[in-house]
Amino acid sequence: MPSFVRPLGLVFFMAIAGVPAITVVSTSGCAGKAAREEVLVPAMRLASYGVEDDALVGVETLPLEIQEANRLIVKKFFGIIRDGDDAGIRLEAIGYWGRVRELADTGIEAKLEDEVVGESVAKLLSDRVSDFDRALRAYITRSPAMVD
């Protein structure tokens, strides 16, 4: 067998065995990124309206002089989420979330105290805040395809 046939044989083998796997990784290897952008962000966007409502009720429980600053934080946070900008969510929104979450929890407590909602309703509202928290954390955790 001529010597040039050997590397050709190896190239052929890689083409049928090894390369398809690599090709799949390079073309579909960012399934995690797509799931975050095309599934998780829309779900967060939809849930954002209810969580924002709870957080804005929480703002109203604060002393008047700090209400506006907190309202701006809430508006800014949900604006970024609805915008769906990756860098905005990872770098900016995550910094606001701790405060927004506190306000949402406070808002739900206020709704319960004022009997705007019942206990089971309040529990479902609180669960949504926790689920939103988990979703946000899932978003900012980089997918394996994005790590390498």
Added chain:
Amino acid sequence: MPSKEEILEEAGKQILMEISIRASELGASFDAGAEDVARFISAKAAELSLAVDQPGFNEAVIAARDSVLLKAAGRAVVEADRWDETLKETARSSLSIVARLIPMLG
């Protein structure tokens, strides 16, 4: 001493087996994910039934819907990450099988 054709055939079988094992692992993971979401939906429906006569029931319905969507989306991300990881591992394994072949093919 196996011939080059036999070495290549054996390596091809190893790669196919590798892909097949990882595919079945992924399939089991997808099933578990679907069951997890189904259980979550049942739990939310049960919680919602407790809230029927309470003030703010409409808010509860929307909150339950949001939670289910967030949960399902979260699972989708977990499964997609697992898929990415599996593809990377499969590519690595295939390459290492090919790399082991090079000295044998002389």
